[in-house]
Amino acid sequence: MITVLRIGHRPARDKRITTHVALTARAFGASSIVIDLHDSQLENTVRSVADRFGGDFQVSSGVNWRRYMDESIAVKVHLTMYGIPVDRCIDSIREDVARKGNLVIAVGAEKVPGDIYEMVDYNVSVTNQPHSEVAALAIFLDRYNRGTELSARFEGKMEVIPKARGKEIRNRIGNSITTKKPKRKD
Ligand code: SAM
Numbered sequence: 146m147i148t149v150l151r152i153g154h155r156p157a158r159d160k161r162i163t164t165h166v167a168l169t170a171r172a173f174g175a176s177s178i179v180i181d182l183h184d185s186q187l188e189n190t191v192r193s194v195a196d197r198f199g200g201d202f203q204v205s206s207g208v209n210w211r212r213y214m215d216e217s218i219a220v221k222v223h224l225t226m227y228g229i230p231v232d233r234c235i236d237s238i239r240e241d242v243a244r245k246g247n248l249v250i251a252v253g254a255e256k257v258p259g260d261i262y263e264m265v266d267y268n269v270s271v272t273n274q275p276h277s278e279v280a281a282l283a284i285f286l287d288r289y290n291r292g293t294e295l296s297a298r299f300e301g302k303m304e305v306i307p308k309a310r311g312k313e314i315r316n317r318i319g320n321s322i323t324t325k326k327p328k329r330k331d
Pocket of ligand 1: 224
């Protein structure tokens with residue numbers, strides 16, 4: 146089980162990016178996201194995607210992240226530009242998770258509280274350049290899962306059928322519910 150812990154969510158400012166953290170977590174193989182500040186609108190948005198596109202992704206908000214970390218017996222990773230490069234520690238993280246069973250991945254918003262660095266087993270960087278929690282999470286999960294998550298099936302009510310051009314979404318019984326052909330250019 147992989148849980149993403151979102152620290153420092155500010156409902157007024159971070160709605161969009163925290164939603165992207167959650168959807169990235171789901172799409173790249175995590176099973177849940179825990180968010181520190183309560184945000185029912187964000188929870189509903191994420192649940193709505195999971196309901197339509199499938200899987201068993203769980204979202205909860207309003208969780209005290211320090212208590213969550215203290216009480217968790219999972220392997221704890223914090224994604225930070227100051228950490229050890231992901232390619233140098235990912236094998237060791239996988240081995241630890243094989244022993245302990247679960248993984249928690251903490252990502253920040255603006256500035257993370259300093260004590261997080263001491264609370265985790267691994268501070269991990271995805272390059273040592275500043276960028277985004279969404280990018281860092283996607284790359285970390287892809288390295289952790291060795292790319293297998295890219296072909297995961299979610300068995301949802303709606304399934305996108307890959308196409309070179311145009312858009313097709315099918316429902317569970319295989320009927321096309323949205324088909325958009327590309328416009329002709331002549
Ligand atoms: N300067 C901020 C700080 O002190 O943490 C960085 C904030 S950044 C916009 C938000 C989050 O993105 C960070 O808390 C971290 O989780 C993630 N992040 C940004 N760059 C990263 C990198 N190079 N490697 C890993 N995670 C990164």
